[in-house]
Amino acid sequence: MPNVQIEPPHSDLPREKFEQLSSYIDSLDTARGALIEILHKAQDLFGYLPRDVQLFVARKIGIPAAEVFGVVTFYSYFTTSPKGKHTISVCMGTACFVKGSDEIFQAFKEKLNINSQETTKDGLFTLNNVRCIGACGLAPVVMVDEKVYGKVTLEDVEHIINTYRKEDSI
Amino acid sequence: MKIDSIHTLEKLKEKSFKKVYLRNPNEAIYDDQKDILVCGGTGCIASDSNQLIKNLNLILKARGYDHKVNIIKTGCFGFCEQGPIVKIQPDNIFYVKVVPKDAKDIIDQHIIGGHQVERLLYKNPTNEERIHKHKDIPFYKKQLRIALRNCGRVNPEDIYEYVAFSGYEALGKALAKSPEEVIDLIKKSGLRGRGGGGFPTGLKWQLTRESEGDIKYIICNADEGDPGAFMDRSILEGDPHSIIEAMIIGGYAIGANHGIIYIRAEYPLAVERLNISIKQARELGLLGENIFNSNFNFEINIKYGAGAFVCGEETALINSVEGRRGEPSNKPPYPAQEGYWSRPTCVNNVETFANIPPIILNGPDWFSSIGTKESKGTKVFALAGKINNIGLVEVPMGTTLREIIYDVGGGIHKGHKFKAVQTGGPSGGVITEKDLDTPIDYEHLAEIGSMMGSGGMIVMDETNCMVNISKFYMEFIMDESCGRCTPCRVGTKRMHEYLQKITNGEATMENLDNLEQLAYMIKDGSLCGLGQTAPNPILSTLKYFSDEYISHIKDKVCPTKECKELSTPKNREVQI
Ligand SMILES: Cc1cc2nc3c(=O)[nH]c(=O)nc-3n(C[C@H](O)[C@H](O)[C@H](O)COP(=O)(O)O)c2cc1C
Ligand code: FES
Numbered sequence: 001m002p003n004v005q006i007e008p009p010h011s012d013l014p015r016e017k018f019e020q021l022s023s024y025i026d027s028l029d030t031a032r033g034a035l036i037e038i039l040h041k042a043q044d045l046f047g048y049l050p051r052d053v054q055l056f057v058a059r060k061i062g063i064p065a066a067e068v069f070g071v072v073t074f075y076s077y078f079t080t081s082p083k084g085k086h087t088i089s090v091c092m093g094t095a096c097f098v099k100g101s102d103e104i105f106q107a108f109k110e111k112l113n114i115n116s117q118e119t120t121k122d123g124l125f126t127l128n129n130v131r132c133i134g135a136c137g138l139a140p141v142v143m144v145d146e147k148v149y150g151k152v153t154l155e156d157v158e159h160i161i162n163t164y165r166k167e168d169s170i
Numbered sequence: 171m172k173i174d175s176i177h178t179l180e181k182l183k184e185k186s187f188k189k190v191y192l193r194n195p196n197e198a199i200y201d202d203q204k205d206i207l208v209c210g211g212t213g214c215i216a217s218d219s220n221q222l223i224k225n226l227n228l229i230l231k232a233r234g235y236d237h238k239v240n241i242i243k244t245g246c247f248g249f250c251e252q253g254p255i256v257k258i259q260p261d262n263i264f265y266v267k268v269v270p271k272d273a274k275d276i277i278d279q280h281i282i283g284g285h286q287v288e289r290l291l292y293k294n295p296t297n298e299e300r301i302h303k304h305k306d307i308p309f310y311k312k313q314l315r316i317a318l319r320n321c322g323r324v325n326p327e328d329i330y331e332y333v334a335f336s337g338y339e340a341l342g343k344a345l346a347k348s349p350e351e352v353i354d355l356i357k358k359s360g361l362r363g364r365g366g367g368g369f370p371t372g373l374k375w376q377l378t379r380e381s382e383g384d385i386k387y388i389i390c391n392a393d394e395g396d397p398g399a400f401m402d403r404s405i406l407e408g409d410p411h412s413i414i415e416a417m418i419i420g421g422y423a424i425g426a427n428h429g430i431i432y433i434r435a436e437y438p439l440a441v442e443r444l445n446i447s448i449k450q451a452r453e454l455g456l457l458g459e460n461i462f463n464s465n466f467n468f469e470i471n472i473k474y475g476a477g478a479f480v481c482g483e484e485t486a487l488i489n490s491v492e493g494r495r496g497e498p499s500n501k502p503p504y505p506a507q508e509g510y511w512s513r514p515t516c517v518n519n520v521e522t523f524a525n526i527p528p529i530i531l532n533g534p535d536w537f538s539s540i541g542t543k544e545s546k547g548t549k550v551f552a553l554a555g556k557i558n559n560i561g562l563v564e565v566p567m568g569t570t571l572r573e574i575i576y577d578v579g580g581g582i583h584k585g586h587k588f589k590a591v592q593t594g595g596p597s598g599g600v601i602t603e604k605d606l607d608t609p610i611d612y613e614h615l616a617e618i619g620s621m622m623g624s625g626g627m628i629v630m631d632e633t634n635c636m637v638n639i640s641k642f643y644m645e646f647i648m649d650e651s652c653g654r655c656t657p658c659r660v661g662t663k664r665m666h667e668y669l670q671k672i673t674n675g676e677a678t679m680e681n682l683d684n685l686e687q688l689a690y691m692i693k694d695g696s697l698c699g700l701g702q703t704a705p706n707p708i709l710s711t712l713k714y715f716s717d718e719y720i721s722h723i724k725d726k727v728c729p730t731k732e733c734k735e736l737s738t739p740k741n742r743e744v745q746i
Pocket of ligand 2: 091092093094095096097131132133134135136137139141397398399
């Protein structure tokens with residue numbers, strides 16, 4: 001697409017990430033229909049999609065900011081708040097649900113003292129629920145970052161949390 | 171090297187055959203070479219199959235056997251309950267629940283010593299006997315793998331292995347025919363869409379071909395929305411080339427030069443394998459210009475979803491591919507008339523595509539000889555829940571639910587009692603004991619109040635509360651309603667509130683009546699399939715398990731004790 005130079009906003013967000021995003025957009029044949037790809041890229045770079053990033057994308061490809069905002073809020077994959085160091089995803093697919101994953105999810109909420117989509121105060125954990133990760137044979141399933149824990153019991157919950165707490169304090 | 175004719179493909183096939191000859195059942199083997207196939211599906215990777223592969227390689231090297239044995243990481247074998255799976259060829263020996271430290275015994279005992287590792291063989295649960303051969307395991311006996319033919323057989327990242335098993339031959343054959351002949355062939359086969367709707371695939375191709383316009387598109391729907399199913403994901407991970415080949419054939423038939431795969435961003439492994447496959451196909455000239463010297467050009471690119479169930483619906487999908495909110499549009503116009511960028515567009519499901527190459531290779535009569543009168547071929551199901559053999563199964567249409575659950579699935583988990591099975595995911599309904607002998611096909615499943623859906627099959631036992639399960643599905647739909655039409659946006663919320671009240675023990679019988687009325691209103695008033703089918707889980711559980719609802723409401727008791735609020739001591743006292 002034609003090179004449109006847009007100054008990154010004055011914010012605490014790293015300037016070089018805006019530059020990377022900018023050159024990614026320039027490398028596309030066309031920005032027509034590419035908003036979702038661009039937002040995926042932006043979320044990869046920044047970890048989330050703060051207002052400033054959304055505005056930057058809107059100005060760069062020349063569409064109303066409201067349209068960008070509308071797309072970001074529509075899709076659950078996009079998040080507007082920063083993620084914790086580790087993301088705990090409890091599978092709430094049907095296969096996991098019938099094997100009691102809601103109790104596991106509840107236990108994580110209580111032990112971490114946060115709700116779904118929230119991050120602990122120390123910034124260590126974000127809690128999520130996901131739908132079927134394809135490991136139904138191991139239901140109920142919990143994923144921490146990329147690592148999958150299968151046949152999780154209520155007793156395992158504390159243990160999983162502590163593994164990452166310990167790792168982090170070293 | 172470019173493949174420019176059937177002849178060069180044949181030559182490449184011959185050359186590639188030495189990579190896979192150990193895995194061909196018809197081959198007489200005279201050497202001591204072995205293939206060790208290790209499952210690299212998501213479930214088995216979660217149980218450390220990657221580490222197992224590393225260990226196998228290390229030990230092979232240390233023993234100096236690495237030139238005699240190949241280790242192949244395949245797609246899903248389907249028997250996820252018993253993962254990680256290892257299969258040794260040409261011996262046809264099937265090992266289950268193999269952990270990384272078992273690598274030593276597999277190499278030392280089996281490969282070098284020539285003795286099977288008894289303790290890793292599958293144990294028949296009925297008589298405790300070990301089963302040696304893959305083909306003798308009851309889980310596989312009633313299965314017929316067409317769409318899954320290459321899953322657990324080839325290395326999905328190697329186009330030459332795909333070619334060795336007749337890959338891209340169907341494409342060569344199709345390009346030698348006229349597009350109309352290809353469409354005719356698919357029509358004759360009786361193939362119907364596997365994404366849930368069951369629309370005849372050949373007819374859809376014909377309608378798209380006949381629509382006005384010189385630019386057309388073909389889209390592969392890999393959004394797999396049913397939360398508890400992983401058929402499409404496993405095919406994409408285990409056999410990505412078959413989807414690419416089928417899309418080129420489809421493109422040729424309808425007159426499209428451009429294909430798009432719309433896939434969930436949450437499927438990173440499938441995305442990676444698709445990217446590898448597209449690159450390999452391009453290198454061999456199977457994508458690009460003048461494919462097989464036929465003047466036909468075709469390109470594929472990948473577009474990512476971003477976590478919205480409704481985007482599985484084809485008009486919503488098209489809006490999302492265009493970079494917008496994935497809200498459905500009114501039909502007509504159908505995508506076949508006006509789809510992507512208002513051009514005629516054909517949307518097909520992953521499993522539908524996976525059936526195309528075998529149909530072209532073996533002919534429509536072969537395909538239509540399998541299945542029932544109205545539903546031909548096979549169907550893949552993700553069998554899960556309270557069942558012994560959780561996994562991916564592919565059975566001929568017309569197989570009964572009882573056969574799937576008891577013969578293939580090995581019966582109910584831990585000797586519990588069967589209560590119900592749900593097909594069709596959040597759009598389907600429950601099926602009870604009395605209908606278990608129903609042969610599976612589109613018509614019969616609809617008749618008994620459920621639907622084929624895309625292939626989720628969740629088995630429930632007597633400890634599962636039916637009110638709770640409909641609440642689960644309703645919560646899912648409520649979260650996923652795109653908000654475009656009021657019946658669905660507001661209605662699903664209300665239905666969820668009623669269900670919440672019932673499971674909390676706060677509902678009245680009047681609430682139950684209202685819930686049922688509301689369910690029918692939403693069914694009739696919603697814009698797209700999501701809302702229209704949303705009440706199905708409630709209506710079907712109400713039909714078969716109304717006493718369970720009433721017990722929650724009148725007696726304040728959850729018979730299965732799954733609803734916590736109704737199984738605490740406080741509530742029990744009230745009851746006495
Ligand atoms: C709410 C909703 C969700 C759907 N989700 C999917 C899906 O995840 N995958 C799919 O292939 N089809 C899905 N469909 C069906 C598609 O709209 C479409 O019919 C299908 O992709 C056509 O392909 P086929 O003819 O090969 O089945 C869904 C439909 C509705 C109404
Ligand atoms: S439902 Fe949890 S992994 Fe499939």
